[in-house]
Every structure is written in structure tokens, then in C-alpha cells.
Amino acid sequence: MGGADQLYLTLQSGKLVSQAATHHGQLLPEERQLAETLYRRDEALSALAATPTLGQGMNLPADLVIIAEDSQYDVASGRKDLLEPEDLLNAAGRAGESATGIVLVIPGKVVPLDDAENKIGERWTRLRAIFGQSDQCLVLDDPFTALMDRIHDKA
Known part of the structure; x- marks a missing residue:
């Protein structure tokens, strides 16, 4: 799937920096699942544009x-x-x-x-x-x- 630099999410030192992500049909299933999982977690994503x-x-x-x-x-x-x-x-x-x-x-x-x-x-x-x-x-x-x-x- 590639490295962290291919993610739509912003990472710094391996940690999530951005509080928002996107969810759309052009993402790989694993990418959509990652966005959903991070949105469900406390202190991860606070906004999901879909x-x-x-x-x-x-x-x-x-x-x-x-x-x-x-x-x-x-x-x-x-x-x-x-x-x-x-x-x-x-x-x-x-x-x-x-x-x-x-x-x-x-x-x-x-x-x-x-x-x-x-x-x-x-x-x-x-x-x-x-x-x-x-x-x-x-x-x-x-x-x-x-x-x-x-x-x-x-x-």
C-alpha cells in the first residue's frame, strides 16, 4: 500500500497530526477502513468529510x-x-x-x-x-x- 508519505493523513514522527480526513469511493478499502477506525477513536479524528x-x-x-x-x-x-x-x-x-x-x-x-x-x-x-x-x-x-x-x- 505504500508508506506513510502516501497517506491522505498528516503524520509527524509517526503520530497523527491532522484532526480531519476524507472518505470517498476512490480510496482503497483499507484506506476507508483506516479513516473510519481513526474517527471512532478518542483523540484521533474529530471530523470526517465524506x-x-x-x-x-x-x-x-x-x-x-x-x-x-x-x-x-x-x-x-x-x-x-x-x-x-x-x-x-x-x-x-x-x-x-x-x-x-x-x-x-x-x-x-x-x-x-x-x-x-x-x-x-x-x-x-x-x-x-x-x-x-x-x-x-x-x-x-x-x-x-x-x-x-x-x-x-x-x-
Whole structure:
């Protein structure tokens, strides 16, 4: 497989220096396994940037998953197609071993907002329908909001 100088990871004196790595289909199986193993270890990798290979059946202990695109290039059609709801939910759920976590989905196109007409783009409506159900999302309140409100009321 080559020496340490062929790794995507930065080593210094044989020790891991970088806190981030990549995971994609062009890596050798051993390289993907190394990235996964290092991500699972305490004090090794703290971030793993991955292509859709991550959503294809592996679970990693992530507290935060950022899905940077809600569409995927389809070789057969030659264009980007929106991911199916089950594919988005699968990718979100695959990258975490606990029942809780944060998933941030960044749409591939800007979601238009028209304040004058009080309308928001169709893409937002679609994403909201996927992630907006009570069993899939939890509204998080900032715990400091109530404290700050009480301090403000007393001031």
C-alpha cells in the first residue's frame, strides 16, 4: 500500500497530526477502513468529510451531520436529481450511533424567499415535509433564552 508519505493523513514522527480526513469511493478499502477506525477513536479524528459512501451502510459516532447537497448527480440521465426522502433520511441516520444528533441539510440551490408575497420556494417545502415530522425532528430551544428573559425582566 505504500508508506506513510502516501497517506491522505498528516503524520509527524509517526503520530497523527491532522484532526480531519476524507472518505470517498476512490480510496482503497483499507484506506476507508483506516479513516473510519481513526474517527471512532478518542483523540484521533474529530471530523470526517465524506461523499455519499458514508450513507451506504456504515454507522459512525457523529453528533453533527452536515448534508451539503439535497441532490446527486445521476450518470444515466446526465443531470443532478433531487434525492428521495428516504435517501436523505438514510444518510442522516447512518452517520450516528445514538438516537439523538443534529442534521443540517444545505439545499443545492438557494431557496427563494418573497417577503412581499409571503412565499418561500418549493425546495424548502419539500425539505420541511421530509424532516418536519415530530418523530424525525426535535425543536431545540436555547437554554439561555429563559435565563436572559428573566434577567431582562428584572433589569
